[in-house]
Amino acid sequence: MTKKMDKETEEYGEIVSLLFNNGLITHQQIQYVVRIQSKLPNQRPMIHILKELGYITDDVLWDTIRKNHVSLRIGSLLVELGIITDDDLKKAFQIQAEEIPKRKIGEVLVAHRIVDERKMVEVLSLQLGFPFVEPEFLDIDINLFNRIPSKMYESSNFIPIKVEEDSVHVAFIDPTDKEDIRKIQDILKQDIVPCFALKNSIKEAIHKLFSRQIDHGKIASDSAVGIVNQMIIDAMTDNISDIHIEPLPDRLRIRFRRDGVLDLYKELPFEIIPTLTSRIKVMCGADITEKRRHQDARLMFDHVGHKLDLRVSFFATVFGEKVVMRLLNLKRELVKLTDLGMYPRMLQAFNNDALELPSGVILVTGPTGSGKTTTVYSCIDYLNTPQTSIITAEEPVEYVIPGIAQCGIDPKINLTFESTLRAMVRQDPDVIVIGEIRDNYSAEIAVQAALTGHKVITTFHTEDSIGGLVRLMNMNIEAFMISSTVVSVLAQRLLRKVCPKCTEDYKPTVNDLRRLKYTANDIQGGKFKKGRGCSYCRHTGYKGRIACFELLVLDEAVRNAILEKKTSHDIRRISIESAGLVTLLEEGIVKASYGITTIDEVFHHTPRMLNPRPLMEIKRLLGAV
Numbered sequence: 001m002t003k004k005m006d007k008e009t010e011e012y013g014e015i016v017s018l019l020f021n022n023g024l025i026t027h028q029q030i031q032y033v034v035r036i037q038s039k040l041p042n043q044r045p046m047i048h049i050l051k052e053l054g055y056i057t058d059d060v061l062w063d064t065i066r067k068n069h070v071s072l073r074i075g076s077l078l079v080e081l082g083i084i085t086d087d088d089l090k091k092a093f094q095i096q097a098e099e100i101p102k103r104k105i106g107e108v109l110v111a112h113r114i115v116d117e118r119k120m121v122e123v124l125s126l127q128l129g130f131p132f133v134e135p136e137f138l139d140i141d142i143n144l145f146n147r148i149p150s151k152m153y154e155s156s157n158f159i160p161i162k163v164e165e166d167s168v169h170v171a172f173i174d175p176t177d178k179e180d181i182r183k184i185q186d187i188l189k190q191d192i193v194p195c196f197a198l199k200n201s202i203k204e205a206i207h208k209l210f211s212r213q214i215d216h217g218k219i220a221s222d223s224a225v226g227i228v229n230q231m232i233i234d235a236m237t238d239n240i241s242d243i244h245i246e247p248l249p250d251r252l253r254i255r256f257r258r259d260g261v262l263d264l265y266k267e268l269p270f271e272i273i274p275t276l277t278s279r280i281k282v283m284c285g286a287d288i289t290e291k292r293r294h295q296d297a298r299l300m301f302d303h304v305g306h307k308l309d310l311r312v313s314f315f316a317t318v319f320g321e322k323v324v325m326r327l328l329n330l331k332r333e334l335v336k337l338t339d340l341g342m343y344p345r346m347l348q349a350f351n352n353d354a355l356e357l358p359s360g361v362i363l364v365t366g367p368t369g370s371g372k373t374t375t376v377y378s379c380i381d382y383l384n385t386p387q388t389s390i391i392t393a394e395e396p397v398e399y400v401i402p403g404i405a406q407c408g409i410d411p412k413i414n415l416t417f418e419s420t421l422r423a424m425v426r427q428d429p430d431v432i433v434i435g436e437i438r439d440n441y442s443a444e445i446a447v448q449a450a451l452t453g454h455k456v457i458t459t460f461h462t463e464d465s466i467g468g469l470v471r472l473m474n475m476n477i478e479a480f481m482i483s484s485t486v487v488s489v490l491a492q493r494l495l496r497k498v499c500p501k502c503t504e505d506y507k508p509t510v511n512d513l514r515r516l517k518y519t520a521n522d523i524q525g526g527k528f529k530k531g532r533g534c535s536y537c538r539h540t541g542y543k544g545r546i547a548c549f550e551l552l553v554l555d556e557a558v559r560n561a562i563l564e565k566k567t568s569h570d571i572r573r574i575s576i577e578s579a580g581l582v583t584l585l586e587e588g589i590v591k592a593s594y595g596i597t598t599i600d601e602v603f604h605h606t607p608r609m610l611n612p613r614p615l616m617e618i619k620r621l622l623g624a625v
Contacts, residue, residue, distance in 0.1 A: 012030060012034070012046055013046065013047075013076065013079075013080040014076055014077075014080065015047060015061070015064070015065065015077070015080045015081075016030065016046055016047070016050075016080070018064050018065070019050075019056060019060075019061075019064055022064055024056060024060055024064065025050065025055050025056060029050070029053075029055050030046075032053075033046050033049045033050060033053070033055075034046075036049055037049065043085075044082070045079070045080060045081065045082035046080070047061065047080055047081060047082065048082050062129070065077075065129070073105075073176060074105060074106045074109075074174055074176055075089050075092065075093075075105045075106075075109075076089075077176075078109070078115065078120065083115060083119070083120065084109065084114060084115050088109070088114045088115075089105075091112075091114065091532060091533050091539070092105055092108045092109050092112070092114055093105065094532075094533070094534075095108050095112060095533065095539045096108050098535050104157070104173070104174050104177065106120070106173060106174045107173065107174075107199065110199070112533070112539050112540070117198055117199065117200075118198060121173075121196045121197070121198055125196040130175045130194055130195055130196045131169075131193075131195045131196070132195070132196045132197070133161060133169075133171050133195045133196070133197050134197065134198070134201045135159050135161055135171045135197055135201050135202050135204075135205035136200075136201045136202075136204040136205045136208070137201075138161055138162075138205070140159070140160070140161055140162070140205060140209060141162070141163070142209060144160050144162070144163060144168070145159070145160060145209050147160070147187065147188060148160065148184070148187055148188070149187075150210070152183075153206050153210075156173075156199060156202050156203040156206060157172060157173050157174070157177075157180060157199075157202070158170055158171060158172045158173070158180060158184065158202065159171050159197075159202050159205050159206055160184070160188070161195070163190075164193070166190060166191060167190060167191040167192065167193045168184075168188050168190050168191070168192055168193065169193045169195055170184055170192050170193070170194060170195065171195045171196070171197035171201075171202055171205075172194050172195065172196070172197065173196075173197065173198070173199045173202065175194030175195060175196055176194075181194060204249075204250055207250050207251065208250060224272065224275040224276045224278075224279040225279055227268070227272070227276060228276065228279050228280060228283070231243065231254060231265070232301050232303070232308070232310070232325075233303055234256075234265070235256060235325075235327055236303060236306070236308055236327070238256065238258065239258070240256040240257060240258055240327060241257050241258075241260075241326065241327060241369070242256070242257035242324060242325065242326050242327065243255075243256060243257075243265075243323075243324070243325040243327070244256075244257070244262065244322070244323075244324055245276070245277075245280075245322065245323040245324070245325075246322050247270075247273050247317065247319040247320035247321070247322060248270075248319060249270075249319055250270055251267050251268065251269060251270050252267065252268040252269070252270065252272055252273050252276065253267050254266050254267070254268070258538075259496050259540075259542060259543070259544065259545050260369065260494055260496065260545060261496075261540070263538070273319075273320045273321075274320070277314070277320065277321050277323060280299075280312065280323055280325075281295075281297070281314070283299050283301075284297035284298060284299035284310070284312045285297055285298075286312070286314060291316065291320075291321060292316055293316060294313070294314060294315050294316055295313075295314040296311070296312070296313050296314075297312045297314070298310065298311055298312065298396065299312055299325070308327060308328070309327075309328040309396070309398070310325045310326065310327055310328065311325070311326040311328065311396065312324070312325050312326075313325075313326075328396070328398045334377050334378060334381045334399060334401070335374055335377075335378050336378065336381070336382075337350075337351070337378045337379065337381070337382045340374075340375060340378055340547055340549075341546045341547045341548075341549070341591075342549055342551075343587070343590070343622035343623055343624040344622070344623035344624070345621065345622050345623035346549060346551050346582070346587075346622055346623075348623075349551060349553055349580075350488065350490065350551055350553075351382075353487070353488065353553045354487050354488035354490075354553060355379060355382060355383060357455070357487050358453070358455065359450055359453045359454055359455050360450050360455060360456070360485055360486065360487035360488075361446050361447065361450045361456045361458070361485050361486045361487065362379070362455070362456065362457045362458075362487060362488050362489075362490070363437075363458060363459070363460050363465075363468045363486065363488070363489045363490065364376055364379075364457070364458070364459045364460070364490050364492070365459065365460040365461070365462040365463075365464070365465065365467065365468040365489060365490070365491045365492075366459075366461070366462075366491055366492045366493060367461060367463075367493075368461070369494070370492050370493050370494055370547075371492055371493075371494045371545075371547050372459040372492065373398055373459070374547075375490065375492060375547070376433065376457055376458075376459060377398070377399050377401070379457055380392070380401060380404065380431075380433060380457070381401065383431055383455075384401065384403055384404060386403075388430045388431060389405075389427075389428060389429045389430045389431070390403075390404040390405070390429065390430065390431040390433065391404070391405040391406075391407070391424050391427050391429040391431070391432055391433070392404065392405070392406045392407060392432075392433035392434075392435070393407050393409060393420040393421060393424060393433070393434055393435055394406060394407070394408060394409065394433070394435040395408065395409035395435050395436075396408050396409070405427070405429075407420055407424075409435075418441060421434065421441070421442060421445040422445075424449075425445075425448075425449055425452070425454070429454060430454070430455060431454070431455045431456075431457065432446075432449050432454050432455070432456045432457070433456075433457045433458070434446055434456065434457075434458040434459075435458070435459065436458065436459045436460070436461075437458050437459070437460050439475075440475050440476060440477075442458075443472060443475045443477055444477065446458055446485075447477055447481050447482070447485045450485035450486075451481070451484070451485055462491070463491075463607050464491045464550055464583070464584060464607055464609065465489040465490070465491040465550050465551070465552035465575075465581070466489075466552065466568050466571050466572045466575065466609075467491075467568065468489040468491070469482060469486065469489060469552075469562060469571065470568045470571075472486070473562070473565070479562050479563050479565055480563060482562055483554075483559040483560075483562045483563050484559075486554060487553070487554060488551065488552060488553045488554065489551075489552045489554075490549060490550070490551050490552075491549070491550040491551075491552075491584060492547050492548060492549050492550070492584075493547070493548045493584060493588070493605045493606055494545045494546070494547055494548070494605070495545060495546055495547075495548050495588060495591065495597040495601045495602065495605055496540075496542035496543075496544070496545055496597060496598075496601050497542060497543060497544045497545060497546050497596055497597055498529045498530065498531045498541065498542065498543075498595060498596065498597060498598060499531035499533075499534065499536060499537035499540070499541055499542055499543040500543065501534050501536040501537065501543075502531050502532040502533060502534035502536070502537065502541065503529045503530070503531055503532075503595065504529065504530060504531075504532050505527070505528070505529060506528045506529055506530035506598070506599075507528070508523060508526075508528055508599060512599050515603060516589070516599075516612060517611040517612070518612070518614075521614075522614040522615060523593065523614075523615050524615065524616065525593070525615060525616055525619075526592075526593030526594075526615055527593065527594065527595050528592060528593060528595060528598075528599065529595030529596075529598070530598055531543075531598075541598075542598075542601075546591065546596055546597065548584055548587050548588045548591060548597075548602075548605070548606060549584070549587055550581070550582065550583055550584040550587060551581070551582070552575050552579060552581050553579055554579070555578055555579045557574050557577075557578035557579070558571065558574055558575050558578065558579050561574045569609075572609060572610065573610075576610070580621060582618060582621050582622055583606075583607075583609065583610065583612065584606040584607060585602065585606045585607070585608055585609075585612050586612045586613060586618045587618070587622065588601075588602035588605070588606045589602060589612055589615060589618065590615070590618050590619055590622060590624055593615055593619075594624075
């Protein structure tokens with residue numbers, strides 16, 4: 001009977017089986033928890049339910065795990081303890097199977113942000129009874145360190161930290177890995193006391209100890225040339241938007257921003273920092289002797305006939321100069337207005353009630369990196385006809401468009417925004433494009449130009465469309481001027497798209513509905529998707545990005561609200577009721593309902609000012625049914 005029960009409990013997990021075998025829970029209690037699990041809308045770990053019912057306590061759980069830790073694996077432990085789900089673990093195993101060389105499952109979970117490394121280590125340290133240490137801050141005996149062949153440190157999976165009596169304390173990223181423990185034990189010929197540590201902490205400790213023994217010498221300048229060239233070429237081929245070159249206390253870290261998210265590209269020795277930074281300064285004409293002040297520069301990079309424009313920023317930090325390179329002109333073709341991702345009614349309203357008007361200010365708003373410049377150029381392309389005179393003031397010119405007069409601002413030769421804006425209105429333009437409203441002066445020029453019969457397109461850094469109007473009022477522009485000149489405000493964000501290679505159906509959870517303030521009926525008709533993660537999308541579940549929009553076309557009611565200087569809340573409510581405003585959150589929900597993006601992306605990137613309306617109502621307003 002006992003053996004039969006042992007087999008039955010095994011299917012519920014190793015911890016539950018251990019608790020049963022130690023007589024801490026009964027078969028009846030297990031079956032009762034299983035019945036409760038089957039009735040819950042969302043799967044919950046058995047351990048959580050056992051604790052909530054009072055069948056076990058944390059002390060009992062921890063004591064049981066500590067006594068039996070040798071039989072447990074990190075992946076199954078994390079699932080049973082409710083830190084990750086079964087799907088998360090399956091995804092990690094899939095990634096592990098595709099990788100060459102293969103990494104431990106704990107490393108995969110952390111590297112792909114399935115679980116936070118520090119949280120995982122701290123929780124497992126507590127649960128398993130292994131001490132948690134941070135080797136980078138410990139004074140490790142160099143002789144102990146040298147007892148292990150240096151080749152074995154390449155993986156950065158472990159480091160010996162001290163000898164205590166007849167045992168050696170060793171920090172591991174996975175102290176449950178019996179193979180690693182056996183290898184170290186065979187070399188040191190002593191008992192091992194495993195400890196938990198973060199991989200980066202182990203890595204930094206190893207680097208420091210090697211640095212004490214080896215004189216790395218100066219790195220040749222030609223090596224820096226090759227590294228910089230290859231880095232830019234790799235960024236070009238992978239559609240990277242920004243390169244971050246960051247000096248750390250013991251190394252140089254290079255990260256790429258891909259689809260709005262930073263990913264590690266490579267790490268280099270600390271000694272290369274001055275040489276690499278100087279090489280980039282030479283390439284972009286910055287002052288190589290100035291290391292204490294911030295600098296901005298520009299670099300034209302030519303690779304196999306393809307010219308790339310990079311904006312380079314040097315930022316002085318305590319460990320050296322951080323360099324950020326923004327890649328421009330990655331796309332040779334402009335994006336057509338119809339391809340931006342607006343739904344039919346919104347696109348029609350933007351064309352008819354904003355772009356087609358003879359005069360007025362059109363504001364495109366959003367934070368840095370939200371695609372505002374792409375939208376502005378799409379508008380220019382739409383308006384660019386032989387009968388129209390278009391003139392721009394940009395810093396810098398990102399797309400060169402034949403047939404329009406584009407001016408790149410260059411303060412070094414006293415070609416400033418102020419002087420350019422003054423000169424623009426004397427050029428008899430029909431359309432004026434101002435790269436960005438950055439101060440009261442540029443705001444006043446935009447409004448004055450609209451009053452004199454020009455069409456003005458410009459960008460603004462605000463949260464949403466209503467924020468653009470409120471910010472203008474806060475810049476001391478008279479309310480009647482805003483009311484009579486601003487014709488529309490287009491707010492936007494960029495959301496990551498679900499990877500087409502690994503997309504699968506996704507049913508919104510109870511938590512999703514709670515965050516949306518929805519019931520199940522409110523999302524009827526939605527076909528939500530999520531990326532499982534594959535090699536094509538680098539196991540993120542996302543590939544590429546799409547814009548999400550909020551269009552406010554000012555009508556009489558909104559103009560009156562501005563004249564009366566009503567609050568942003570009141571203006572937003574009036575805009576929804578009278579001008580048919582669909583918020584960024586609502587438009588994002590529609591894109592998620594078609595499986596283009598995910599609910600998580602919508603929540604992470606759109607402001608939540610008001611509760612969204614039901615899905616079908618939003619689709620009707622956008623013409624997306």
